[in-house]
Amino acid sequence: MTGTGKRALITGINGFTGRYVAAELSAAGYRVYGLGSAPSDEADYFHVDLLDTVQLSDVVKTIKPDVAIHLAAIAFVGHGDAKAFYDVNIVGTRNLLQALYDSSHPMDAVLLASSANIYGNSTEGQLAETAPANPANDYAVSKLAMEYMAKIWLDKLPILITRPFNYTGVGQADNFLLPKIVKHFKEKSPTIELGNIDVWRDFTDVRALSKAYVELVKAQPRGEIVNICSGRTYSLRKVVELCEKITGHHLEIKVNPAFVRANEVKTLCGNPEKLRAIIPDWEVPALEETLRWMLENE
Template identity: 60%
Template sequence: MAQPKVLITGIKGFTGTYLAAELEANGWDVWGVGSQPDEADLRYRCVDLLHASDLRAVVEEVQPDAVVHLAAIAFVGHSDADAFYRTNLLGTRNLLAALAGVRHKLQCVLLASSANVYGNTTEGVLTEDFPLNPANDYAVSKVGMEFMARLWMEQLPIVIVRPFNYTGVGQSENFLLPKIVAHFRKRAESIQLGNLNVWRDFSDVRAVVRAYRRLLEVRPAGATVNVCSGRTHSLREVLHMAEHISSHCLQVQINPAFVRANEVLSLSGSSARLRDLIGDWDVPPLEETLRWMLGAR
């Protein structure tokens, strides 16, 4: 029996690297596309998602059984607001149009959205049925992507995932936990942060990609699924964990520019639907993830 073939967009990125390894370890033939050339990788193609004809050519060449669409501009503070819409919305539309025209029958198309679509003003545990309330261009682009994807659901077996915060070795220091880890690793004297008394849901990238793999295997076409730990930690807790692991203390300076107006104190996701779909699945304790990140070489 031939290996199932998967095409991952954004395969060279943080999540894509871990997902490729997870799928290869579980019997998938992994192909990928991205924005940077890599001629040494024979199963990789450098493609701009905004160039529809090039994208169609790659899809026709690979003839995947499944697709995971990770390629996106994900840093909320990215300086070019237009880029969110070009890449996250129009790039996704080009991909879906290419997939709808492929001769090979697809088993699953997994689209990575974001828990940012819920906004940051709804307190408590968020299920997939909570109203969408995006608060920045990144989140609006993801909401637009989700609604646009609905136009293709009769033609394609689409599953939308809404991951909450997740982290791990290799994530950019533009993101909060890698920034904190980097300061402890270099034993910095101080760090500038926002509100330390906000509680958020953090997952480990290794658990996230396991969830993505299982969703590819169970193929719940039409579903929208939170991917989250269901556990919350405050930033103050994160700092204490990092201090304990590293045996280093640093001074925290509260920068008013990093404090969001009307930000809710506690925000987490419900993973009930995910667990109903994929069965037994868990996220390592955050302290274990931080220990892994702080010990990385």
């Protein structure tokens, strides 16, 4: 399936991920419409609160999307307002599904972005989609609840769920770890304060993630849950070493106990086999390449 002449709706289009997914959809031939929580003068953009069911329903009926990629979420795990996680990530998602269903326009695919955070911190090794869920914070609980809520819509909408592991790239906010580290190298700071630097994470490049989302929407694996991950892990200590190698700048790491999370997952690595079975030629750049791209871009 190609996107030529089809309409794609992205919620959270002005977020970090949304801009990359929009570019990827446009390149695939889709006309891209966006929803967001902030006003903007951009074409085909609608300023909509997902909790406003009447407005949301009207906008979806106007757009008549063939595919939807739902990225809008409170995504920063350290976000202080627990209620916001549940309102946006569960109720907001349910409102969107209702609006898509009520629009009566036949859809090819509805991709919901969940999170690998739902696996929690008790399982070592490569996690496949069958690994037990064990969420350790409000963000992860809200995402898992969203997955269960979405299942009751499977007979009405062609839903697929993705569980992205950590991913990064140019434009990600500095309160995320890799952009924070990159920023310190760009500013040639002498030191950086981090939490536990010996946690190991599976990092994907946002450009590869966006490609995966668009290819999944084309493949339409209805009812499936798919990890988005590289299957490789790096420690934060290694990330700092790679940045030193690329820039030639040495940074002293100071471990700040305030940044050490009590319920931190030591190793979080995804198994990408299911994704590769659906998209055989999908590739993730080496982390060094992603970091170089981030370090060399303003």
